[in-house]
Amino acid sequence: MKSIADPRLNLLTVLNVQSAKPSKRTAPASRDWHALARKAAKRSNAPTASTTTGRLRAELAEQIVTAADHELKGPAAKKGKGSAESSSASAGAKTSADQAQDEQNESVADSDDEGETAGTTQDPFIRHFGAESTLVHGHEAEALAGDRANWAKGKAVVPALGEVLWTRPRDTAVEGAGTLETEAAQKIYNPKLLDKLRHGEASLPTTQSDWLRTLGSYQDVLDTALRVGTDEHGAVREAVALHAMNHVAKTRARVLKNNEFLAKQALDSSSSASTSRDTRDQSFTRPKVLILTPFRNAALAWVQDLVTYLPPSTTLVENYPRFVSEYSLPEGAEDKLVTNADSYPEDHVATFAGNIDDAFRCGIKVTRKSAKIFAEFYQADVIVASPLGLRTSIEKDGDSDFLSSIEMLVVDQMDVMLMQNWEHVQFVMDLLNKMPEEDHGCDFSRVKPWYLDGKAAHLRQSLLFSSLDAPEIRALFNRSCVNRAGKLRAVRHLEGVLDRVPQGLKQIWNRFDTHDLHDEDDKRFDFFTTKTLPTLLKSAVSSSETLIFVPSYFDFVRVKRYLTKNLSSLGSDFSFAAISEYSDTPEISRARGAFYQGKKKFLLVTERFHFFRRYRLRGAKTFVFYAPPIHPHYYPEVLSFPYRPPSSANLPLFDSDELDGDVDVSELSAHVLFSRFDLLRLEGIVGEKDARRMCGVGEHEERGDKRFTFV
Numbered sequence: 001m002k003s004i005a006d007p008r009l010n011l012l013t014v015l016n017v018q019s020a021k022p023s024k025r026t027a028p029a030s031r032d033w034h035a036l037a038r039k040a041a042k043r044s045n046a047p048t049a050s051t052t053t054g055r056l057r058a059e060l061a062e063q064i065v066t067a068a069d070h071e072l073k074g075p076a077a078k079k080g081k082g083s084a085e086s087s088s089a090s091a092g093a094k095t096s097a098d099q100a101q102d103e104q105n106e107s108v109a110d111s112d113d114e115g116e117t118a119g120t121t122q123d124p125f126i127r128h129f130g131a132e133s134t135l136v137h138g139h140e141a142e143a144l145a146g147d148r149a150n151w152a153k154g155k156a157v158v159p160a161l162g163e164v165l166w167t168r169p170r171d172t173a174v175e176g177a178g179t180l181e182t183e184a185a186q187k188i189y190n191p192k193l194l195d196k197l198r199h200g201e202a203s204l205p206t207t208q209s210d211w212l213r214t215l216g217s218y219q220d221v222l223d224t225a226l227r228v229g230t231d232e233h234g235a236v237r238e239a240v241a242l243h244a245m246n247h248v249a250k251t252r253a254r255v256l257k258n259n260e261f262l263a264k265q266a267l268d269s270s271s272s273a274s275t276s277r278d279t280r281d282q283s284f285t286r287p288k289v290l291i292l293t294p295f296r297n298a299a300l301a302w303v304q305d306l307v308t309y310l311p312p313s314t315t316l317v318e319n320y321p322r323f324v325s326e327y328s329l330p331e332g333a334e335d336k337l338v339t340n341a342d343s344y345p346e347d348h349v350a351t352f353a354g355n356i357d358d359a360f361r362c363g364i365k366v367t368r369k370s371a372k373i374f375a376e377f378y379q380a381d382v383i384v385a386s387p388l389g390l391r392t393s394i395e396k397d398g399d400s401d402f403l404s405s406i407e408m409l410v411v412d413q414m415d416v417m418l419m420q421n422w423e424h425v426q427f428v429m430d431l432l433n434k435m436p437e438e439d440h441g442c443d444f445s446r447v448k449p450w451y452l453d454g455k456a457a458h459l460r461q462s463l464l465f466s467s468l469d470a471p472e473i474r475a476l477f478n479r480s481c482v483n484r485a486g487k488l489r490a491v492r493h494l495e496g497v498l499d500r501v502p503q504g505l506k507q508i509w510n511r512f513d514t515h516d517l518h519d520e521d522d523k524r525f526d527f528f529t530t531k532t533l534p535t536l537l538k539s540a541v542s543s544s545e546t547l548i549f550v551p552s553y554f555d556f557v558r559v560k561r562y563l564t565k566n567l568s569s570l571g572s573d574f575s576f577a578a579i580s581e582y583s584d585t586p587e588i589s590r591a592r593g594a595f596y597q598g599k600k601k602f603l604l605v606t607e608r609f610h611f612f613r614r615y616r617l618r619g620a621k622t623f624v625f626y627a628p629p630i631h632p633h634y635y636p637e638v639l640s641f642p643y644r645p646p647s648s649a650n651l652p653l654f655d656s657d658e659l660d661g662d663v664d665v666s667e668l669s670a671h672v673l674f675s676r677f678d679l680l681r682l683e684g685i686v687g688e689k690d691a692r693r694m695c696g697v698g699e700h701e702e703r704g705d706k707r708f709t710f711v
Contacts, residue, residue, distance in 0.1 A: 229350025283405035297354030496687030632684030
């Protein structure tokens with residue numbers, strides 16, 4: 001027999017237990033995944049040392065095990081936080097053959113290196129993602145999908161989120177919010193990763209420690225009060241990054257240990273057909289963690305934290321300098337937003353500083369000794385992408401199978417995604433954990449049963465973060481997150497932002513009646529055109545110098561078309577200008593100048609325009625909100641336009657002496673249209689108590705008030 005050139009061949013190739021070869025794309029319904037798994041199990045359990053091929057495989061397996069044992073005895077290189085870039089710089093000197101050998105040299109690591117802990121039967125990772133997960137075992141996929149209406153609900157207080165509303169299946173033997181105790185939570189994480197999180201301190205930071213208690217329970221989480229740029233946001237991102245990499249390390253450790261078990265079994269010619277170890281440890285495809293962010297600057301921060309919490313034995317990060325270069329501003333470029341940070345609100349600077357390209361995707365592959373950024377999706381463990389970038393990739397290639405085995409989903413800055421295109425987020429969510437159309441070389445003998453049964457979505461942990469609450473976010477959490485371990489939604493009791501509105505400014509809130517959500521847009525438009533607009537035109541003050549703020553672009557187009565069509569009937573001197581997020585800079589300058597100089601009576605703007613530009617629009621005395629702003633702090637921001645200080649997320653109480661030019665505070669007024677379906681937006685502006693009263697919710701349902709005035 002010929003000598004083996006490289007005894008450290010990939011173990012999966014050596015075992016050769018794959019039962020299905022890549023085939024043409026067929027509809028998922030036409031494939032019997034269980035039948036493929038049974039065939040694979042029969043092949044993998046057949047005697048392997050009685051033939052020439054069997055002897056070859058046995059000899060190769062023996063050499064691999066020997067090489068693995070030798071490697072484990074060698075000294076492990078150590079590297080601290082922040083060293084990823086320096087280590088990756090040496091990647092250029094490494095030949096492609098050496099890199100391939102490193103990948104082939106993956107072997108089972110010490111339990112301390114791969115995050116395994118004593119008492120794994122009590123480990124939530126095993127309990128949740130084990131081959132026979134009790135959360136879905138014994139349940140049909142169709143029954144799981146229709147069981148959500150019967151889930152138990154309750155309120156509790158957890159350290160990381162404060163008051164939460166929890167929901168979970170009634171047959172789950174868990175009480176309260178189901179979070180872990182501090183000591184139990186820390187036991188499931190790699191001690192060396194926790195040491196990195198301590199940053200040299202004796203104990204873990206309080207915020208991260210509290211979050212690990214929640215994350216370690218593998219429940220879904222929705223937090224709608226996490227503002228970008230704050231210390232809390234950075235702390236939560238760090239804890240989630242540690243949790244994600246710990247999950248990847250545990251997944252890989254189990255696969256490698258089972259690889260070694262199967263290799264040793266191949267050496268024993270007397271081994272029986274049945275194995276004493278359950279080796280069903282895999283999924284359809286390799287990617288396990290998906291992180292969605294709106295811009296490259298956020299992706300850069302996430303990847304930097306992920307690299308920090310790589311498994312301790314992973315000392316080489318390939319392509320890291322390239323990643324930092326592509327996800328930062330070009331070398332030598334000046335970030336004018338940072339340079340002029342005092343002229344913009346803090347949240348605007350935190351959101352838009354750096355590279356704000358919104359079309360990107362990146363795979364991260366993690367092996368025992370190295371990590372590779374820009375890995376192919378089917379070779380990656382973690383995918384970091386924007387909703388737009390992921391969607392364009394899927395539609396271009398016609399392939400979304402790499403999303404079939406996602407076990408952890410993180411969606412950060414969902415409030416920003418609301419200002420982009422929410423349909424992209426829904427598009428990605430709808431494709432998660434679907435049955436794949438191709439096998440992609442999958443070893444079906446080792447696929448977990450609940451993957452074959454189509455139950456993966458009921459075990460996926462989803463972590464959703466936003467700085468505000470919105471119906472779109474609530475709907476996504478309620479419909480697309482079906483984790484049977486439970487769901488936690490932070491309950492925020494908002495006080496509103498009316499204390500930031502300039503003193504003396506009269507605010508009139510008008511509620512229009514609608515009992516069907518599908519009719520709300522038409523009812524709002526009718527109320528605006530038949531009542532609000534005629535009232536404004538009758539007043540000498542509000543018939544000019546009026547700014548109309550429209551949150552939705554579709555409503556903006558509808559109102560603009562109406563004003564254009566009825567220009568002559570609205571008055572001989574009526575005129576208006578309109579600017580949106582799609583307007584170019586010259587058009588914006590012309591519209592702003594004409595409005596400020598009085599050449600245009602009305603100025604129509606979208607909330608997305610304000611989100612992306614954050615300009616101070618001077619010349620307005622009357623402010624009409626076609627609907628309450630999605631971002632609550634935009635309400636006082638817009639109302640502060642007539643005042644000299646620039647808008648800020650934390651507005652002080654303005655005094656009339658700070659008015660711009662010869663404006664009198666008695667001339668300023670605000671008019672807001674709302675319906676009972678705008679409850680969440682109202683809570684952020686006027687506070688929870690007043691919002692429920694104004695919308696006629698709960699004990700206020702019988703009240704007939706429709707007009708409310710604040711001064």
